[in-house]
Amino acid sequence: MAKFKKADSMLEWFDQRLGVVNFAKVMMTEYWIPKNINFLWAMGVLLTMLFTMLLVSGIFLLMYYKPDVNMAFDSVNYTIMQEVAYGWLFRHIHAVGASVVFLIIYIHMFTGIYYGSYKKGREMIWISGMLLFMLFSAEGFSGYMLPWGQMSYWAAYVITEIFGGIPFIGDDLVVWIRGNFYVADATLTRFFMLHVLLIPLAILGAIVFHFYSLRFPHVNNEKGEFFDYEAESEKYLAGDKKGSKVIPFWPVFLSKDVFVMGVFLIFFFYLVFFHYSFAMDPINFDKANGLKTPAHIYPEWYFLWSYEVLRGWFFEIAGISGKSLGLMAFGFANVIFLVIPWLDRSPTVKPANQRPFFKYWFWILMVDLMVLTEFGKLPPTGPNAWVGFGASLTFLVLFLSLPFITKMEAKKAGRK
Amino acid sequence: MMDESRRGFIGKAFGAVAAVGGVASLIAMKKTWDPLPSVMSAGFTTVDVSGLEANKLDIVVWRGKPVFILKYTEDMKPTDGRSVKVGDHYYAVMIGLCTHLGCIPGYEEDKKLFKCACHGGEYSPDGVNTFGPPPRPLDIPPFKIDGTTLVLGDEGPEYKKMTAKA
């Protein structure tokens, strides 16, 4: 065993046993952040905070929620909302948080795409981030089902039914996932387990990994500039704080993040207190009924774009049914962002506005996603169906053309 | 040298034990997630169809799913392989879940068609998909005819004949 001296302070006592001084240096005071980044880089801290809020509010809801088809609906709508003091507050924080977390994830993700933060050296940051996105989607979906309202029930029904499209094993797989021939008590309890234990555990692990993967290539910056972090940090430590291009995460950088957090929290609690209903579907205040489908089923806003890609295909092409085409397009939409580092074949790291072709690609993608989101909520009949089809097709074409566009860009840059 | 090969052997033996244990636990996990026996044996549903009114949709529940029973009017043509004769009348018997994503279609008596509101799918009265995203006709549940009653969940000769044709 190593030698232990008598400690002169509490800090020293802990330092001898846990190396807290070094730990704080690596994690905070000597974790270097570029100076030239804007508020869009604060989304990571916002997400960490939102996740914590969801976790805490979830724990409070968990004390009264009952995962049983006969009790679930009332435990939420009566016990938590009416009986438990401030139960409504935790429910609204949880529901609004679940919705807003996706808004911030999307901003975080498209900031990454805009500034090329997924490129060479940062692939693992990107992949772990997309993994987090998928885990959050699973978490959101499994939680959405728990109040056992009509929309919850039918969302669960339709989403589990999607697995039926997998060749050969599809039908059996659906029964296996549900634990019954239809969405029933077994389905509710296993989704409850996923929502409160397994997926949150996986999310925690993925968050740690995401942060870890950031320490080596370091965070990107507004200009896509390359720094020698070693030299820059030495400058800072030597006292040349002005000349150095980096600042320590704590306390210098975080002070800016805390400001963004403050502004965000005002917006967040404004929603919680005055506009919580946007996160609550009115149909979900009817208890689940397996024998009556609501007239129009749609998911929460953050899944609408991929939902529209799924249902945009309503006729058969080359003998493949619309359903299969939709499933394939849906599968494609869900994995394609993951491989973006390899689809973008231009090696330059620069914000989109300084890239001759990519800037159009990026903004067309934004518009397309908005169209998909908008039409995902409308009934898919008449001209809506065709707009949906066009937007789904555009989505596919955009991603299939990305390697060529960026290759052209790389060539053009090489010629100059 | 001797030591090396002993270590190699121990390593392989440990690997084999771990692999067997790993596979065994995966099987146990898969089976734990399987539907319970009580769910799998969820009984039969019997319906007396003689009292039904023609062109009025009757819905019964079988294994948690809605099953459509539609008695044909005189002028509706029975379809080969999709309609059942019970007594003197023809009936359509099918699972009332849209083959697209599983919504329950509604029956429009005046137009004599099933319409799925979710994504606009349409079916003829005998459940054949005629428009929209549904990829195939409505599924037919296993059934048996016993006089004027229909037993859902049992595979009778009429059902076997139907599936043989498809």
Ligand code: FES
């Ligand atoms: S579920 Fe019926 S048309 Fe999609």
